[in-house]
Amino acid sequence: MVQFVSVSKILELVNKHGIENVLKGMTEYVEEDYRRWPLFDKTPRVASHSKVGVIELMPTSDGQLYSFKYVNGHPKNTKEGKQTVTAFGMLADVDTGYPFFLSEMTVLTALRTAATSVMAAKHLARPDSKTMAIIGNGAQSEFQALAFKAVMGITNLRLYDIDAEATEKCAANLDGKGFTITICRSSEEAITGADIITTVTADKQQATILTDNMVGAGVHINAIGGDCPGKTELHKDILLRSKIFVEYPEQTRIEGEIQQLDDDYPVVELWEVITGTAQGRATDREITLFDSVGFAIEDFSGLRYIYDLAKQEEDSQDLEMIADPTDPRNLFGLLDIKEAAE
Secondary structure, eight states: OEEEEOHHHHHHHHHHHOHHHHHHHHHHHHHHHHTTGGGSOOOOOEEEEOSSOEEEEEEEEOSSEEEEEEEEEOGGGGGGTSOSOOEEEEEEETTTOOEEEEEEOHHHHHHHHHHHHHHHHHHHSOTTOOEEEEEOOSTTHHHHHHHHHHHHOOOEEEEEOSSHHHHHHHHHHHTTSSOEEEEOSSHHHHHTTOSEEEEOOOOSSEEEEEOGGGOOTTOEEEEOSOOBTTBEEEOHHHHHHSEEEESOHHHHHHHSGGGGSOTTOOOEEHHHHHTTSSOOOOSTTOOEEEEOOOOHHHHHHHHHHHHHHHTTOTTOEEEOOSOOOSSTTOGGGGGOOOOOOO
16 A cells, blocks of 8 residues: 545645644755765656646655656646646655655645755855845745745745736735735845845746846845746856855756856855855855755655655555555456356
């Protein structure tokens, strides 16, 4: 049997434990696995691109557990009343090859993305950071805000989206959750006074959400939206002024903001900062940039965390996904085929 977490079950778990507690816990799991980074199999995700989106598989293993995630990204879906991103994932035992946990990962991906963002900012942003601008107020924005509040105590938010209804939605969802929210009319207005800038837009194009003259000294940029070839959010000159941190360079150079730079442009792998083998922010005036595209190890962490929550539940759901004959050599015997009478 394979334990299964459905959409309704993950929502139940988040509501039972509280979303901020879940985000804190998931951040701890992600950081724990970043500290074990060299143990993992690492490969850029396997992507199938079309004119309207991308479908990807994201596998990894730490030698004991194996995980994969199926995920899509179709920005045009929102106009059709569908999600931009949907996903599911699985954990398996390396020793036997048997899968033992299957979970929805649309909600889980939003949680682990926010957890990864705040983990990076905890190590890279100025310690006195108090205000965050969120540019792009779609499906990920509330998760980002709540993660930064739960882990770093960020409660001042400046929101902007080219779609004013998206900003109103985000502000309404976060109302009463301990934030001081400013709704802004432009990117320039949004980043005014911000210590941390999160860009999380969805259009599959080379966009310029921030230009070089907009970004002052000392900020931390959490760039999430650029996550496939040909899709960026930041002007190249911002990258040239920043100290850049990435998850896995071989993937980020294909999909991230740094696809705008030469292949040998120096970047720092985030796991090295977390383990103390590389320096993060050097001065309060330095611009730090986390060029995040999402990586399979973060999905591994998210699946581990949700599995550990779900296995404590008395009403866990199991799926009969694996054929299990009494004699493993007699799979055919499961069919119990009766010959038709002559």
